[in-house]
Amino acid sequence: MSVVFVLIGASLLVAGGFLIAYLWAVKNGQYDDKHTPSIRILFENSKKEQSIESRVQSEELEKNSPNES
Amino acid sequence: MERTELSQEIRITEQNPDSKIFCYHCSDECPDNSIRINEKTFCCNGCKTVFEILNQHNLCNYYSIEQSPGVSRKHSVKRNYDFLNDSDLKQKLIDFSDGKISKVTLTITQMHCSSCIWILENLYKLNPGIISSEVNFLQKKIFISFSEDKTSLKEIVELLDSIGYEPLLNLEDKQEEKIRSENKNLYYKIGIAGFCFGNIMLLSFPEYLSIGTEELPEMKRIFAYLNIFLSLPVFFYSSTDYFLSAWRGIKKKIVNIDVPIALGILVLFLRSAIDIIFWGGAGYLDSLSGLVFFLLIGKLFQNKTYETLNFERNYKSYFPISITVRKGNIETTIPVEKLEVGKRFIIRNNELIPADSILIKGNANIDYSFVTGESIPIVKMNGEMIYAGGRQVGGVIELETIKEVSQSYLTQLWNSKTFEKEDESKIVSLANAISKHFTFIVLFIAAVGAIYWLPVDVTLAFNAFTAVLIVACPCALALSTPFTLGNTLRIFGRNKFYLKNTHVIEKLASVNHIVFDKTGTITESGTSEVEFVGELDNQEKTLIKSAVRNSSHPLSRAIYNYLNIASVLQVESFDEISGEGIISSIDGIKVKVGSESFISGTNVNSGDYTKVFVSINDQLKGYFTVSNKYRNGLKEIISSLEEGYELSLLSGDNSSEKENLTQFFADENELHFRQSPHDKLEYINDLQKSGKKVLMVGDGLNDAGALKQSEVGISISDNINNFSPACDGILDSSSFNRLADFILFSIKSKKVIIASFILSFIYNIVGLSFAVTGSLSPIVAAILMPISSISVVVFTTFSINFIARKARFI
Numbered sequence: 001m002s003v004v005f006v007l008i009g010a011s012l013l014v015a016g017g018f019l020i021a022y023l024w025a026v027k028n029g030q031y032d033d034k035h036t037p038s039i040r041i042l043f044e045n046s047k048k049e050q051s052i053e054s055r056v057q058s059e060e061l062e063k064n065s066p067n068e069s
Numbered sequence: 070m071e072r073t074e075l076s077q078e079i080r081i082t083e084q085n086p087d088s089k090i091f092c093y094h095c096s097d098e099c100p101d102n103s104i105r106i107n108e109k110t111f112c113c114n115g116c117k118t119v120f121e122i123l124n125q126h127n128l129c130n131y132y133s134i135e136q137s138p139g140v141s142r143k144h145s146v147k148r149n150y151d152f153l154n155d156s157d158l159k160q161k162l163i164d165f166s167d168g169k170i171s172k173v174t175l176t177i178t179q180m181h182c183s184s185c186i187w188i189l190e191n192l193y194k195l196n197p198g199i200i201s202s203e204v205n206f207l208q209k210k211i212f213i214s215f216s217e218d219k220t221s222l223k224e225i226v227e228l229l230d231s232i233g234y235e236p237l238l239n240l241e242d243k244q245e246e247k248i249r250s251e252n253k254n255l256y257y258k259i260g261i262a263g264f265c266f267g268n269i270m271l272l273s274f275p276e277y278l279s280i281g282t283e284e285l286p287e288m289k290r291i292f293a294y295l296n297i298f299l300s301l302p303v304f305f306y307s308s309t310d311y312f313l314s315a316w317r318g319i320k321k322k323i324v325n326i327d328v329p330i331a332l333g334i335l336v337l338f339l340r341s342a343i344d345i346i347f348w349g350g351a352g353y354l355d356s357l358s359g360l361v362f363f364l365l366i367g368k369l370f371q372n373k374t375y376e377t378l379n380f381e382r383n384y385k386s387y388f389p390i391s392i393t394v395r396k397g398n399i400e401t402t403i404p405v406e407k408l409e410v411g412k413r414f415i416i417r418n419n420e421l422i423p424a425d426s427i428l429i430k431g432n433a434n435i436d437y438s439f440v441t442g443e444s445i446p447i448v449k450m451n452g453e454m455i456y457a458g459g460r461q462v463g464g465v466i467e468l469e470t471i472k473e474v475s476q477s478y479l480t481q482l483w484n485s486k487t488f489e490k491e492d493e494s495k496i497v498s499l500a501n502a503i504s505k506h507f508t509f510i511v512l513f514i515a516a517v518g519a520i521y522w523l524p525v526d527v528t529l530a531f532n533a534f535t536a537v538l539i540v541a542c543p544c545a546l547a548l549s550t551p552f553t554l555g556n557t558l559r560i561f562g563r564n565k566f567y568l569k570n571t572h573v574i575e576k577l578a579s580v581n582h583i584v585f586d587k588t589g590t591i592t593e594s595g596t597s598e599v600e601f602v603g604e605l606d607n608q609e610k611t612l613i614k615s616a617v618r619n620s621s622h623p624l625s626r627a628i629y630n631y632l633n634i635a636s637v638l639q640v641e642s643f644d645e646i647s648g649e650g651i652i653s654s655i656d657g658i659k660v661k662v663g664s665e666s667f668i669s670g671t672n673v674n675s676g677d678y679t680k681v682f683v684s685i686n687d688q689l690k691g692y693f694t695v696s697n698k699y700r701n702g703l704k705e706i707i708s709s710l711e712e713g714y715e716l717s718l719l720s721g722d723n724s725s726e727k728e729n730l731t732q733f734f735a736d737e738n739e740l741h742f743r744q745s746p747h748d749k750l751e752y753i754n755d756l757q758k759s760g761k762k763v764l765m766v767g768d769g770l771n772d773a774g775a776l777k778q779s780e781v782g783i784s785i786s787d788n789i790n791n792f793s794p795a796c797d798g799i800l801d802s803s804s805f806n807r808l809a810d811f812i813l814f815s816i817k818s819k820k821v822i823i824a825s826f827i828l829s830f831i832y833n834i835v836g837l838s839f840a841v842t843g844s845l846s847p848i849v850a851a852i853l854m855p856i857s858s859i860s861v862v863v864f865t866t867f868s869i870n871f872i873a874r875k876a877r878f879i
Binding site for chain 1: 134183186187190204205206207208253256257260261264267268271272288291292295
């Protein structure tokens with residue numbers, strides 16, 4: 001049964017690691033803004049490929065004429 | 070005299086009124102398709118320019134993320150940002166600078182969609198001096214770092230302005246920092262309490278289930294000591310707020326809700342420690358950590374704030390931070406607080422006048438919508454006095470200050486006592502009111518229990534005494550308020566009624582007198598009711614519509630929208646005489662639209678700016694009356710509120726609208742006109758002295774004193790991000806017709822709190838019956854505490870949602 005004590009120690013260590021990770025995340029400001037990153041992540045692709053795609057996109061825009069009402 | 074020659078060639082087309090054209094940039098309706106690039110139509114040249122800038126830098130992705138994401142440029146003017154070269158001012162605005170790289174945080178209220186984020190984070194493509202820019206969308210802030218060698222703060226601000234994101238420049242942002250760090254501390258505390266709670270629960274399981282305690286007695290001891298070790302951070306760190314708050318309350322001789330909580334936590338910890346160390350027991354540390362964890366979660370739930378909205382603004386947030394003064398022929402920029410009496414200063418189009426002053430030169434056309442909510446500009450003559458808070462519309466004017474900024478007619482309001490006191494002390498929440506009696510009753514029962522057992526057994530007496538305090542710890546009581554009010558706050562927010570904090574709901578429920586401001590509050594700002602007195606045929610209507618089309622004056626816009634004519638004619642010449650009217654020639658026909666003196670040529674100064682006269686070929690045709698339009702549903706609101714509340718109206722205007730208002734307000738004596746900002750404040754004060762609890766509904770800076778003085782001040786706003794004076798709540802004007810429902814809902818929320826109090830008392834009685842007999846086992850405490858807390862939370866959440874559904878709020 002003494003293995004229980006080893007396991008308790010190990011589990012506390014692991015859980016403590018997560019606690020430290022959480023505190024570090026709060027300190028780093030990861031909980032300051034919970035909204036913008038969720039939008040920003042969607043831009044990432046288009047940012048990289050923009051130089052190639054921008055022309056195609058603007059052409060597409062021309063086609064989809066803005067006469068929506 | 071300022072003359073605007075219409076040089077631009079306008080291609081006039083026959084328009085079908087049904088097929089409207091919308092701006093590619095900002096989705097506003099375009100008057101026609103004259104401003105265009107290829108297939109894309111724009112409502113104004115400003116929008117077109119933004120498109121051109123973005124197109125030039127390959128940033129048209131902006132338009133593919135969201136459709137027509139732009140900010141309308143129709144009413145924008147080129148501003149002068151020269152003052153940003155002033156090094157003192159720059160130092161105050163910039164967060165950090167090492168001479169090469171500077172960092173600055175700017176507030177941009179116009180951001181509203183993902184396209185905005187995208188363009189603002191790609192600023193470096195527009196100005197290579199910008200190293201990086203990062204947006205916090207909820208706070209409407211942008212963090213920019215830039216290289217001082219390549220660009221300057223002024224250039225960045227100009228760039229932002231040119232693409233429609235004019236930053237809000239003021240020096241009043243420090244307070245927010247504090248709130249954020251408090252919030253961070255709460256996250257730490259919850260994290261630690263949650264961690265300890267989980268582990269203590271785990272280590273307590275053998276005790277609950279009585280497993281292994283027989284075979285391995287040392288396991289029980291080690292686990293118990295581990296529990297003490299784990300509860301130390303909970304006791305000494307996570308629960309500090311409750312001890313501090315209880316201590317502050319006791320010092321002021323107030324027994325607030327945190328007193329019994331702190332007492333409960335303290336007794337839980339000490340009793341458990343003694344139990345474990347001296348008696349070899351298990352203690353109640355699981356209950357302790359669970360209690361703190363749940364309480365902190367409740368606190369987080371209650372702390373919901375609308376980060377984008379600022380409820381503490383005073384006039385300084387809206388006044389310019391610097392002003393151009395003229396000495397001889399030299400113009401210099403100085404910070405606005407250094408503007409002394411007798412200085413001459415210059416106000417350009419769309420700039421705000423920061424101090425009471427006398428007009429020296431130029432055509433003053435002052436829009437006081439910030440102050441009164443009235444958006445039709447007022448003309449001022451040379452030598453006339455102009456009050457601070459007005460916005461110049463039109464050309465450059467020169468003024469001389471007669472009062473310092475802080476001593477002006479309007480800004481003096483902020484020197485009054487009302488703005489000094491913190492209103493924290495005023496809060497007497499239901500929970501605090503009850504906890505006073507509650508604490509004493511609990512202490513009494515604990516004492517009785519202890520005295521009863523004392524002759525029998527000292528240990529038992531101690532056990533009974535501590536157990537009563539533990540069980541009575543008003544966890545459920547303390548949770549019911551934050552969850553009920555937190556939910557209500559969110560439901561209000563979803564219906565466009567944004568409150569500063571949850572205390573406002575309790576105060577709103579206790580209101581018995583409601584005061585309304587008139588202009589901008591019960592009338593719609595921006596839209597007006599137009600009527601024509603006289604006869605007009607279709608051709609004349611077309612002529613007038615064509616003439617007013619070229620003017621951006623609010624009255625012209627109102628008339629333009631009123632005239633129901635599909636097509637307009639080409640204008641040959643067009644003159645706008647500021648503050649007078651317009652002359653225009655169409656097909657050789659002379660059309661004059663303007664004030665009475667302008668049309669008739671006689672010198673009548675009626676002072677009535679709401680009548681617009683028309684003459685065609687010098688023949689008087691009649692006049693338009695432009696009056697304020699009362700908000701939709703006003704009638705219903707007033708009549709439903711009249712049953713339970715006393716109502717009054719305060720207006721800064723003259724009593725010309727009195728007759729119309731008596732349709733809504735039954736009691737004529739409660740209509741007060743010509744009220745100065747100070748009068749309004751005093752009026753509220755008098756009501757309060759006679760024992761009334763006042764709700765003030767206002768909108769402009771002139772209501773700021775009344776909003777602050779009243780129990781609850783609600784500011785009505787057409788665009789919640791734009792402007793609102795300091796208040797307790799901001800109500801989007803589209804939800805104005807639900808005002809009565811909001812008040813009713815807050816009363817119902819209060820009833821839900823009372824019901825949940827009763828529920829938690831029942832739990833307390835059950836617990837107490839265990840406790841006084843001295844037989845509170847850890848497992849009973851461990852079950853009772855979470856069950857009571859969770860059931861109270863579930864009860865409040867369900868009942869609030871049920872009521873909201875019934876009131877059609879969700």
